[in-house]
Amino acid sequence: MKLNLGGGNKKLDGYVNVDLFAENPEYRVDLMKLPWPFADKSIDAVAMFHFLEHVEELERTVLEVHRILKTGGEFWVIVPHARHPAAYDISHRHRLTCTTFHTIAAKAYYRFGGKQIFQTIFFKMPMVNYKWIQWTPLDLISSNFPIFFEKFIPIAPAHIEWKGVAV
16 A cells, blocks of 8 residues: 555545545544554555655654555655745744755664664755756756755755655
8 A cells, every 4th residue: 555645635646645634535644643553564655745844743753654664665755945935834844955865864873773764766856846847957966966956056946855765
């Protein structure tokens, strides 16, 4: 099973909607209350599009996603970049950068019990978010050298798209 967590009324092909406030979700769940009602290692994929920045406890939420994902299961996230004006919405609790996802997918002695819990398989920081503009030259730099881009280029990416697999 693939879950679209916090997707509201937007359907994602092949995914089951899980939301508290959507009109007709397949599962009505308060995703701010952990643990979620899914068994350990029972889910094939989790998508969170413009939801992760709203959660109360970011690290515990990431750990909860890892708990329910099968080994090799995909975690797919889209969030507004921290420097983009959309990141300052009053309902956002977190402003995320490329370092957030490097941290989620890294092995660090002080995080996640010293274990690597995700491995990055895709990362993109596009400059614009329009259907008719698929790519800009700056996308090449921002997506392939994100730390350099965030440090030295004063242009806000539109969003971050990250995919990782549970290890």
